[in-house]
Amino acid sequence: MNIFQEVKARVTARQVAERYGLKVSRNGMACCPFHNDKHPSMKIDQNYYCFACGAKGDAVNYVAVQFGLSQFEAAKKINEDFSLGISIGQSVVGKKQKPEVQDKEKILTKEERIQFVQKKIDKWAKDAANVLLQYLRWMEFWKEFYKPESTEEEWHPLFVEALQNESKISYLVDMLMFGTDEEILVFSETEGRR
Numbered sequence: 631m632n633i634f635q636e637v638k639a640r641v642t643a644r645q646v647a648e649r650y651g652l653k654v655s656r657n658g659m660a661c662c663p664f665h666n667d668k669h670p671s672m673k674i675d676q677n678y679y680c681f682a683c684g685a686k687g688d689a690v691n692y693v694a695v696q697f698g699l700s701q702f703e704a705a706k707k708i709n710e711d712f713s714l715g716i717s718i719g720q721s722v723v724g725k726k727q728k729p730e731v732q733d734k735e736k737i738l739t740k741e742e743r744i745q746f747v748q749k750k751i752d753k754w755a756k757d758a759a760n761v762l763l764q765y766l767r768w769m770e771f772w773k774e775f776y777k778p779e780s781t782e783e784e785w786h787p788l789f790v791e792a793l794q795n796e797s798k799i800s801y802l803v804d805m806l807m808f809g810t811d812e813e814i815l816v817f818s819e820t821e822g823r824r
C-alpha cells in the first residue's frame with residue numbers, strides 16, 4: 631500500500647472533516663464547506679459528496695481542498711495530526727512509468743468505450759441518489775413534524791415510515807455515491823425491475 635491507500639484505510643473523510651471543524655449530523659449530513667451551504671447538502675462518511683456543488687472525494691482529498699495542499703502534503707498532514715505513524719518515503723517515490731507506444735489507437739478506443747459506460751453509470755447513480763436524498767429530507771421533516779407529543783398518541787404513518795426507512799435510504803445513497811460500479815449495476819438491475 632502507498633501512503634494514500636494507507637491513510638484512507640485508517641481514517642474516514644468524516645473523521646478528518648470533524649477533526650478540522652466540520653459539524654456532521656448523526657445521519658452523516660453536513661453543511662458543505664466548499665460552497666455557501668445553508669442546509670446540509672454534503673453526505674460524508676468514508677468519502678464525501680456534495681449534492682449541491684458536486685464536490686466529492688476521500689479523506690486525503692478533503693484535507694487537500696480545505697487547506698490548499700497537494701494530495702501528498704494532505705496525506706502527510708493526516709499522518710501527523712492523527713499520529714498514524716505511517717513511514718513515508720520509499721513507497722511514495724514514483725514508479726517507473728513504461729511508455730506504451732504500440733497499440734496506442736486500440737487503447738484509446740477501449741478507454742473511450744469504458745468512459746462512455748462510466749459516464750452513463752455515474753449519471754444514473756447521481757440521479758437516483760438525488761431522488762433518494764429528497765426522500766431522506768422529507769423523512770427528516772416528517773420525523774419532526776409528526777413526532778407524537780404524548781405516549782398515548784397514535785403514531786402518524788409518515789412518522790413510522792421515516793423511522794423505518796431512514797437508515798436504509800441513507801445506506802443506499804452512500805452506496806450510489808461511493809459504491810463500486812459493480813454494486814451500482816446490481817442495484818440498478820434489481821431495483822429497476824420492481
Ligand SMILES: [Zn+2]
Pocket residue numbers: 662663664665667671680681682683684685
Ligand atoms: Zn458543496
